[in-house]
Amino acid sequence: MARNSRSAPAAKPRVGASVARSAWRDRLLAWRLHHRDSALDAVNRMRNQPISTLMTVLVIAIALALPTGISVLLENARAATAGWDGQAHLSVFLKKATNETAQRQLATKVGQRADVERVQVITPQQALDEYKTLSGFGDVLEALPDNPLPPVLLVFPKDTRPEALATLQTQIKALPEVDLVQLDVEWVKRLHAMIELAARIVTVLTLALALAVMLVVVNTIRLAIENRREEIVVVKIVGGTDGFVRRPFLYSGFCFGFAGGVLAVVLVQAALLWIGSPAEQLIELYDSEYNLLGVGWANLFMLPLFAGMLGLLGAWLAVSRHIQDVDPHLL
Incomplete structure (x- = not known):
């Protein structure tokens, strides 16, 4: 009877699944909050340094506006000469x-x-x-x-x-x-050859200036890392990972590129408006009904995103190279 009267041990509550789920949600929430804070930190740092930010963004914008402007002019040339082939x-x-x-x-x-x-x-x-x-x-x-x-x-x-x-x-x-x-057919061959040559020149120029944009961002992020070396050391001492340290700089690179892309669109559109009046007068002298093409909706959205990706890639290269140099054990 004593054996039967002995009470059975109480079953432990099954909390493993809820604890794991809670930890996963906490990690996801922390990851999302740090991304948000990193993006806001990048924007605030750009606002707090308006002169240096403006100079960097302007360099990026000019580098992107050159191939974009030439590309728009090439599209106008193609559209304007589309009817010429019909005379052949x-x-x-x-x-x-x-x-x-x-x-x-x-x-x-x-x-x-x-x-x-x-x-x-x-x-x-x-x-x-x-x-x-x-x-x-x-x-x-x-x-x-x-x-x-x-x-x-x-x-x-x-x-x-x-x-x-x-x-x-x-x-x-x-x-x-x-x-x-x-x-x-000689003039037709010359026309197609000139358009093809101009298109390839634009491609080469785009690649070269895209590389220049990346180098500008690399140098900017490198200087930012040097200026925040002590802050990075403290973060690493308290257990911050390289990914945690890297994230704000990646957002800074994207913001620099995106802002440069937006400004490049503005510069190209302003240049087209400036030359629009004399161009229309020239078109009227040839009794043509052709209208100048602008930047277009595709470039309006794609150019800032493309520039942002270039800035992100440049920031990644800079951080991957220089973040390893900041070692708290060497200080």
Whole structure:
């Protein structure tokens, strides 16, 4: 009976899962709060040093505004010259024996091709009348016994790339009614070559100035680490990890880059507004309805983010290199 009357030990409460969950939530909350405090600290330090901050941000903005501005001008050049390619055409000289009915049939046949936009027929009489008007030798041409000019088809292609024009020229020249096909494609080649060269120059310039932005941020963060060396030592003595120390500097690098990107957009847009009036006057002289393109919504959002990523990468490189030099055991 005594054995049965002995009370069983009370079961321990199962608190393991709740303790682990609480610890995980606490760590997540502390991590989030430190990110918030690091971001606010980076912004406050920039506000407390307005002169040095402005100089750094302005250097970054100028470095980013140069390729961005050239890129916008290149886009304007592409848009303004988009209609020029439409003037490229093939002059198809037919054999003199080709009558007007055969000319119309051939024009319809060529115009049905998928790579041809339209075909214009110029009869020998139309060509002669035009030549009389333009040359001023009407009386001399009237003395000719017959019309020496052949019928001509003006073929306007859809694809004005040089290689596509060359292929179309070869295929039309193989037709039995065709005597000669002329194509002045040199100016088209020059146009595409200049645009391609400008695009590659912008790419190289962007990469070079992006590297310059990173170096500016690296140097800025390095100086900030040196100025806060004693603070970093204290944090490390009380158990702060390198990640804990690194985080405020990463936010500083991102803020410098982001602010530089925003200012770069402002500078480019201001430059476009400044040159907008004389550019519009020049466009009006050519009787064109083209309107200048601005920075665009894509650059408006992407450039600050891209600059912020550059600043973040530069800050990471600087902190990873110099944070190891701050060792409290060596002091």
